[in-house]
Amino acid sequence: MRFKFVSSRRGFLLISAMTVAIALKACQNKTPEVPDPKLTATPISLYGGGATFPSFLYLRWFTDYGTKNPNVEISYQPIGSAAGIQQFLSTTVDFAASEVVLTDQEIAQVTRGTVMIPSVAGSVAVVYNIPGVKTGLKLSRQVLPAIFLGKINKWNDPAIAALNPDVTMPNLPITVVHRSDGSGTTAAFTAHLSAISPEWQKKVGTGLNVAWTTGVAIKDNAGISAQIQQGEGVIGYVEYAFAKQLQLATAALENKQGQFALPTTEATAKAIATIQLSEDLRGSVADPDATDAYPIVTYSWVLAYQQYDDPKQAKALQNVLRWALTDGQSMGLELGYVPLPDAVVQKAIAALDKIGGVKKGSH
Numbered sequence: 001m002r003f004k005f006v007s008s009r010r011g012f013l014l015i016s017a018m019t020v021a022i023a024l025k026a027c028q029n030k031t032p033e034v035p036d037p038k039l040t041a042t043p044i045s046l047y048g049g050g051a052t053f054p055s056f057l058y059l060r061w062f063t064d065y066g067t068k069n070p071n072v073e074i075s076y077q078p079i080g081s082a083a084g085i086q087q088f089l090s091t092t093v094d095f096a097a098s099e100v101v102l103t104d105q106e107i108a109q110v111t112r113g114t115v116m117i118p119s120v121a122g123s124v125a126v127v128y129n130i131p132g133v134k135t136g137l138k139l140s141r142q143v144l145p146a147i148f149l150g151k152i153n154k155w156n157d158p159a160i161a162a163l164n165p166d167v168t169m170p171n172l173p174i175t176v177v178h179r180s181d182g183s184g185t186t187a188a189f190t191a192h193l194s195a196i197s198p199e200w201q202k203k204v205g206t207g208l209n210v211a212w213t214t215g216v217a218i219k220d221n222a223g224i225s226a227q228i229q230q231g232e233g234v235i236g237y238v239e240y241a242f243a244k245q246l247q248l249a250t251a252a253l254e255n256k257q258g259q260f261a262l263p264t265t266e267a268t269a270k271a272i273a274t275i276q277l278s279e280d281l282r283g284s285v286a287d288p289d290a291t292d293a294y295p296i297v298t299y300s301w302v303l304a305y306q307q308y309d310d311p312k313q314a315k316a317l318q319n320v321l322r323w324a325l326t327d328g329q330s331m332g333l334e335l336g337y338v339p340l341p342d343a344v345v346q347k348a349i350a351a352l353d354k355i356g357g358v359k360k361g362s363h
Contacts, residue, residue: 042071044316049077050084050097051184052221053239054120054300056335058097061328065320072316080220082182082208088303095317096303099184100208101282113306115354116281117321120329121272121338123263124189124296125240127228127248130155131170138163140254145197147235148176149204150214155233170233176215177227177236182208185221188284188298189237195286196295206286237296240268241336255295256287267294268338275299277344281351299340304355314356325349 055078062074081098088096107114143159146152156169179186190206204210218224224236225246240263243250252260261267271293277283308314329339
């Protein structure tokens with residue numbers, strides 16, 4: 001098996017044992033298939049970097065694919081969406097990953113051409129560590145932004161207590177933790193807060209990086225998860241797969257219909273279904289208007305080039321992504337992700353045909 005999952009961050013070490021166990025189990029339960037003869041002649045390497053959001057699934061995908069195609073070595077470094085985008089723009093990677101698609105201005109910088117492929121969907125969970133409160137915490141559309149603005153700073157605040165009459169909230173300070181790195185998870189989270197709170201939109205706004213008014217900055221989804229595990233009274237946000245794998249307490253959030261929803265598969269899928277993608281497969285929803293929908297969801301995209309120096313490398317990437325979009329989609333369910341809608345899968349597979357060819361001017 002020729003696969004590398006590169007990580008230099010302290011926080012990610014806390015979940016490495018779990019992810020390796022997942023990968024080993026996958027390898028043991030799968031019968032190796034005959035490698036594609038088109039890819040067996042010469043070893044092919046693909047190097048990518050970017051979003052931590054899909055880390056668990058990418059580990060599973062690239063491990064399984066590497067087992068079946070041992071001549072294809074896939075390395076992925078989960079460094080955050082912003083860093084992934086920058087590496088993609090500077091052409092120091094073969095592919096990148098992000099929960100934020102490129103802007104028209106960024107696309108214009110890429111002389112090789114850009115293809116944006118939705119790879120998986122998921123939700124952003126609000127996670128917490130409150131002594132004695134493992135489940136049942138509800139946060140409304142007024143309370144959630146107020147906490148992350150620092151306006152509500154005690155867990156027994158009357159506004160929280162009124163939402164949770166059956167839960168004894170402790171007289172404990174609230175410690176907000178948020179991402180320090182440029183993050184697609186942050187972009188999805190702050191887009192929702194901007195949609196439901198004019199004050200948040202005015203004071204903080206949305207993006208890969210924002211000017212937080214309170215809280216402690218922590219690097220990547222794994223780092224936030226570790227801080228939640230370690231600190232009493234802490235609240236933060238992570239991609240739901242991290243909350244599921246690490247069994248973090250997760251809040252039910254009020255959606256646009258006034259319902260309190262957890263980031264279950266069903267609630268996330270209902271929200272994802274409201275996203276309308278453009279012809280080049282860009283799209284998002286900041287506040288989904290659907291019954292029983294969880295309110296903070298996003299796609300995660302693979303950023304690929306239209307032209308590569310080596311046509312075999314382009315073909316290998318096409319094959320990896322085609323496999324991920326078909327056989328690989330169901331693998332996300334047990335990890336905490338949501339498979340792409342069938343119509344999106346078909347459009348994504350069609351977009352793979354744009355990847356390929358020799359870069360103009362290359363030797």
